[in-house]
Amino acid sequence: MSIARFWRETPRRYNLGGSRCLNCTNVYFPPRAVCPSCTAHRQSLGKMEPFQLSGEGEVISYTIVHDPAEGFEMQVPYALALVRTPEGPVLTGQVVDISPEEVRIGLTVRATFRKLREEGKAGVIHYGYKFTPSQAAPSPDRRGAVAESVAEPTATGNAAT
C-alpha cells in the first residue's frame, strides 16, 4: 500500500474522526459525504459535520484468527471483534491486552492507538486503533447484553424508505 493511501486516512485511523448528519443526527464512522439514513439523500449533502467518537464500545461478536491477513503473521492467534460504540457506529478491530480465549460478547472495550502491521523490514509501518478491555471480562453467560433485534427488509427495499 502506498504511503499516501495510508496517510490520508490517519485522522480516522488515529483519532476516530467520524461524521454526523445535521439532518437526522446519525453518526457514521468512517465519515461519509452522504447520509444513507435520510429519506432523500441529497438533503444531507453539505450537512455532514465532523464528529469525534469517544472510543468506548462493547464487543458484539468476535473470532480468533489463526490464518492471518498478510502482515499479521506475527500476531496469530489474535482476537478480531465487531465493537458497537455508544455513538452508534460498529467498528472492526482487534481486541488486545487480553487472552483471545477470554474475549466475550458483552465485553466493554476502549479504543487504543497501536501498531497494526509492517510492510516488511523496510516498508511502511501502519498504525491505528485496536481495542483493550475497559473492565474485567464478563461471565460467558451474559446473553442479550446488546439488543440486535431489527426488522427484516422488504422486497421493495430497505428501511430507508
Added chain:
Amino acid sequence: MRDVAILGVGMTKFGELWDRSFRELGIEAGFQALVDAKLSSKDLGALYLGNMASGSLIEQEHIAPLLVDYAGLSGHHLPAIRVEAGGASGAVALHQGYLAVASGAYDFVVVGGAEKLTDVPDVTANRITGATADQEWESVFGATLPGLWALMARRHMYDFGTTREQLAQVPVHMHEMGSRNPNAHYRNKITLEQVLSAGPVAEPLGVFDCAPLSDGAAAVVLGPLDRARKFTDTPVQIRASVVTSDTMALHHRTSFTRLDSTIVAAKRAFAQARRRLTDVNVAEIHDAYSISALLALEDIGFSEKGAAGRELAEGKFALGGTPTVNSSGGLKAQGRPFGAVGVAQAVEIVRQLRGEAKERQVSGAQLGLAHDVGGTGATSVVHLFERAN
C-alpha cells in the same frame, strides 16, 4: 422483455489444475456449452465473462476478448465483456447475459465464468480474495474473509443457539453430495469428527468449514425461449434473475446474522417468477463457509430463522429433500473458482432440470434456484430456473 432460455451448458473439472491455463479452462467450458446447444458460433451475439481478479491472480486484464480470440472467434468481432462482483462475478455475468437476450439486444449469448487461483501462493490468493471485503476499514485491521464470516457465525450461535456441531454438518453434507459429482474438486466423504478436529482458521470456523481455492470454468448459452426448441428438446427457462447490493463492510449492517441483500433478492426473484418457495425442487446456495450456507437457507426462506443448523443436520436438504441443496457439492466440495461459481451453479440446476444429473439426480425436478454472494454480502444474486414444458 422476452422470455430467456438456457440452450446449452458446459464446465471443466474444478480443482488444483496445475497443468491447465486460464485460457484452456475458459475455452473448454465455452465450447462444451456451444456444442451442447448445437449453436454455430457465427450466430453468437456477445460473450459475458464473470471473473473476480485475473489482474491479480494471473497478471492479465482484458480477458473477455482474450478468450474469444483463443476460441478462434476473433474474426467475428463479438462484443466481449468482463463482469466483476467478487465471488458473485459469474452470477452477475449471467444476469447481464439474461438482460441482453431479454431486451432483444442480442439473440444468442455465451455467459462464461472462469478463475485461475493456483498460479499464486495460497497466502497471496487469500489476500486477493479478501479484497472483496472493505480493504480500508476491515482488512487493514486484520480482518480476513473467513474471519468476517466467523463473526457472523459467532453471533448466530449466540442469538439462536446454533452449535459448532451443526456448523460442522455443512461440509459433511457438501462432501456427501460432491462424492457423486465427477467434476468436483473433492469427491471424498468426510465425517463430523474430521471437521471438528481440523485446524482452526478463524474460530469457530476450521479448515473444513472453508471452501477451497480452485481453478475452473463454466459456461452457458442463452437464447430466446420461443426459438429454443430448434436447439434443444429440454430448454430451461430463466424465470427470474435478480442482483442486489448492500453495504461493503459487514460492520455497517443492521444485523450480523442475516444478509439483507439475499433476503431481498429471494423475495424479488419469487415475485418476478410468480413461483413459491415451496415449488423449488433443487437449490444451489452459497456455502463458501459453513455459516454462509446456514444464513442462505434462512435468508432465502428454506428454514425458519435460527433453525437451519438443526434442519440441515436432520437431513432436510439431503438428496430428495425439501429442497435438495447443493447436489453439486457446492462451493465446499465442487470447488470455488470464484468467477466461475455462479455459472457452475446454473450448469448444475440445468442438468437437474433436464434429468441429466445421473447418480445425484433429483427425480422430477421442475424448479431450481441458484444463490450466490460476493464478499460478505455486498452483492447477492438469486436466479430461478424452470424446465420449459
